Amino acid sequence: MSAQAHRPRRSCLYMPGANTRALEKAKGLAADTLIFDLEDAVAPEAKAEARDAILSAVQGGGYGPREIVVRINGLDTEWGADDLKMAAKSGANAILAPKVVSGADIDRLDKALTAAGASDDFGLWVMIEMPLAILNIQEIAEAAHRTRLTTFVMGTNDLAKEYRARPTPDRLAFQTALGLSMAAARAYGLIAIDGVYNDIKNEHGLIDECEQGRTLGFDGKTLIHPSQLESTNRIFAPSPHEVEQAQAVIEAFADPENAGKGVLKVNGKMTELLHLDEARRTVAMHDAIRAFEAA
């Protein structure tokens, strides 16, 4: 598995591109990924100014090891093409494209990035937030095999609007969308990031939603406020108990006494070679987080 696959993306913090104070503040925030937004958090009359502010912030640097992603406006809007061209050459790591609904959308974005001179390792992240995207989720994910697509980001606010759903703490309305998106992401080797939690002051609600996202398999969560970073980073990292258990599994399979065995008992639990793969992934992510935090 590549180093990119083990890069932590526990916390992906959005900020409006028009908010230069937030862009500056982000240099000291404990976010794994920063998403500089040009779409919904920026008013139409501020789009051009926000695009310039993002370019200047990214080129100015100072964000350390944090991954930088620019959320562009859709290519069907008057701003999308200019956003994409700016981001492709800005020094950011990826764009995040909103409201995709088909594999053809992914091909179009990929082609536009290549035409704009994006480097080979420049990534394409997409928002899964339209009902049609849920119905077409396999063909969207499959496009990863021929394009730069690396990451799904759930857009639960847009999904709620499109479904006319009622947001509830258990996110009942989104279970199908979350589950299908996760299956498609994993089937095609994609990273999957959960949607935002809007109630900034409700820490318990955030914690419950992070736990739910982690249980479903998400690699991390998108956030809207710095106060959401600490809980999210903790919940999406392997816990000390998980790391200890993973190390015990790795040691057990490395023990010469167990050579050639496909199944063992470790700390009272039936443990197979598939658990060894999982244990290695847990330890690799733990190490990657430590390295990221030390950088």
Ligand SMILES: CC(C)(COP(=O)(O)OP(=O)(O)OC[C@H]1O[C@@H](n2cnc3c(N)ncnc32)[C@H](O)[C@@H]1OP(=O)(O)O)[C@@H](O)C(=O)NCCC(=O)NCCSC(=O)C[C@H](O)C(=O)O
């Ligand atoms: C929601 C906010 C507008 C609240 O802002 P504010 O009232 O300024 O909050 P605070 O006074 O509590 O802020 C305290 C300090 O923290 C800084 N701050 C706040 N938010 C951020 C942030 N996101 N990134 C960086 N820094 C931030 C403030 O500047 C204060 O700093 P200081 O003055 O030095 O003390 C605001 O939080 C906000 O704009 N959040 C992000 C909104 C956003 O980007 N929305 C778009 C993405 S969500 C989405 O679109 C979902 C998806 O598409 C879907 O469909 O689901």
Ligand SMILES: [Mg+2]
């Ligand atoms: Mg949205």
